[in-house]
Amino acid sequence: MATELLNEAQLAALRELDTPTICNALEVLLPERRAHGYTEETFECVEPTLAPMVGYARTATIRSVRPGTKQGDEMREQRMAYYRYVQDGPAPGIAVIQDLDGARAGYGSFWGEVNSAVHRALGCLGGITDGSMRDLGDIAPGFQLLARKVVPSHAFVHLEDFGCQVNVCGMVVRSGDLIHADRHGAVVIPQEVAADVAGAAETVAGREKHVLDAVRDPNFTFDMLEAAFAEMTKSR
Numbered sequence: 001m002a003t004e005l006l007n008e009a010q011l012a013a014l015r016e017l018d019t020p021t022i023c024n025a026l027e028v029l030l031p032e033r034r035a036h037g038y039t040e041e042t043f044e045c046v047e048p049t050l051a052p053m054v055g056y057a058r059t060a061t062i063r064s065v066r067p068g069t070k071q072g073d074e075m076r077e078q079r080m081a082y083y084r085y086v087q088d089g090p091a092p093g094i095a096v097i098q099d100l101d102g103a104r105a106g107y108g109s110f111w112g113e114v115n116s117a118v119h120r121a122l123g124c125l126g127g128i129t130d131g132s133m134r135d136l137g138d139i140a141p142g143f144q145l146l147a148r149k150v151v152p153s154h155a156f157v158h159l160e161d162f163g164c165q166v167n168v169c170g171m172v173v174r175s176g177d178l179i180h181a182d183r184h185g186a187v188v189i190p191q192e193v194a195a196d197v198a199g200a201a202e203t204v205a206g207r208e209k210h211v212l213d214a215v216r217d218p219n220f221t222f223d224m225l226e227a228a229f230a231e232m233t234k235s236r
Contacts, residue, residue, distance in 0.1 A: 004191065005056070005090050006178070006194055006195065010194070010195055010198070011054050011092075013198040014052070014054045014180055014189070014194075014197060014198060015051055015052050015053070015054050016198075017052065017180075017197075017198065017201050018052060018182055018184060019038075019052065019180055019181060019182045019184040019185055019186065019187055020184055021201050021204070021205075022180045022187050022189065022197060022201070023038055023187055024201065024204045025197045025198075025200035025201040025203075025204055026187070026189070026190075026193070026197065026200075028200040028203060028204060029193040029196055029197065029200050030190065030193060033190075036170070036172075037171065037172075037187055037188050037190075038170070038171055038185060038186065038187035038188070039128075039146075039168065039169040039170060039171045039185035039186050039187070040169055040170035040171070041130075041148065041169040041170065041185075043128075043146040043147060043148060043169075043185060044133070044146070044147050044148070044149060044150055045144070045145070045146055045182075045183040046133065046136060046139050046143075046144065046145040046146075046147075047139075047144060047145075048183040050142065050144050050182075051182075052180060052181065052182040053092075053094060053125040053126050053144050053179075053180075053181050053182070054092075054125075054178070054179070054180050054181075055091075055092040055093050055094040055124070055125050055178075055179060056089060056090040056091070056092070056093055056094065056176050056177070056178060056179070057093075057094055057095075057096045057173050057174065057175055057176060057177045057178075057179050057188075058085065058086045058089055058093045058094065058095045058096065058124065058162070058175065059095075059096050059097070059098075059162060059163060059164055059165065059166045059173055059174065059175045060082060060095065060096075060097045060098075060159055060160075060161065060162035060163075060164075060166070061097070061098045061099075061100050061159070061160040061161045061162070061164060061166060062097055062098070062099055062100065062110050062129075062131060062157055062158065062159055062160060063099070063100050063101050063156075063157070063158060063160055064099070064101060064106075064107045064108030064109075064110070064131070064154070064155040064156050064157035064158070065101050065104050065107045065108070065155065065156065066156055067156045067158070068156070068158035068159075068160070070158070075158065078159055079159065081162075082159055082162045083118065083122060085162055085163055086119060086122045086123070086124060087122040087123060089175070089176065090176060091123050092123055092124070092125050093119075093122070093123050093124040093125065094124060094125055094126055094127070094128065094179045094181065095119055095124050095126070095127040095128070095129075096127070096128045096129070096166055096168055096173045096179065096186075097110060097127060097128070097129040097131065097166070097168070098129070098130060098131075098166035098167060098168050099129060099130050099131030099132075099148075100160060101131075105130055105131050105132075105148065106130070106131040106132035106147070106148050106149045106151060107132075107151070107155050108132070108151070108153055108154045108155025108156055108157040109131065109132040109133050109134040109147075109151050109153070109154050109155075109157060110129065110131060110132075110133075110154070110157050111127055111129065111131075111132070111133035111134070111139075111145055111147060112133065112134045112135035112138070112139075112154065113135040113138035113139065113140075115127075116135075116139045116140040116143045116145065117140045117143075119140075119143070120140040120142070120143045124143075125143070125144060126143055126144030126145055126146070126181065127143075127144075127145050127146070127147075128145075128146045128147075128168055128179070128181055128186050129145075129146070129147050129148070129168060130147075130148050130168045130169050131147060131148060132147050132148065132149045132150060132151040133145050133147040133150055133151075134150060134151055134152055134153070134154070136150065144181070144182075146181060146183075146185065146186065148169070163175045168186075169185075171185075171186055171187070171188060172188070173188060177189075177191075178190075178191060178194055207232045208232070210228040210229075210231040210232045211225070211228045211229060211232055213228070214227070214228035215228075
């Protein structure tokens with residue numbers, strides 16, 4: 001779990017940025033993060049117009065192709081323990097769920113009307129999964145979902161574990177990691193640089209402005225482009 005939580009002003013500053021901008025900023029702060037730490041596959045996004053979500057990971061693993069080994073009271077106890085874990089973690093939360101069914105991941109959906117409403121009530125902003133979602137017209141209002149695909153059934157979907165390390169489309173996440181996500185995908189923001197990301201994003205934007213101003217000028221010439229790239233390089 002993150003050792004020091006961001007305050008509301010810091011979280012708000014990150015919500016003003018899209019996920020590609022967060023990735024750009026992390027490249028400035030931690031150059032080694034250029035090639036990992038974010039999702040690497042295309043997601044279905046339940047509501048692309050929603051603002052980015054920034055919160056702390058609640059991790060879990062699921063399967064749905066076959067029934068789980070837990071039944072009756074044991075299954076209910078596990079589910080309630082998971083929901084208690086979701087509620088008790090640092091706020092706000094984002095559920096990050098890995099489907100363990102391999103090539104058949106997403107056979108049955110964990111996410112739909114009920115789980116979106118439950119997770120929202122427990123303090124989650126949304127969910128990210130390499131599995132599936134359904135009930136698209138009945139997802140809890142304002143609850144963002146990123147899933148690999150859309151299916152009609154929940155099949156035998158059940159929890160395998162929670163509070164564990166997961167890998168969702170190449171993004172490795174531990175319980176309590178700070179997550180930024182929007183219609184582009186998701187990225188883990190390392191705690192040690194989280195408070196500096198918004199400032200680094202401003203630095204990147206300042207560099208890019210040289211080129212954008214040049215190409216948007218009504219009197220644009222190639223010489224202006226060449227000069228703009230020189231200025232951008234100089235400002236690194």
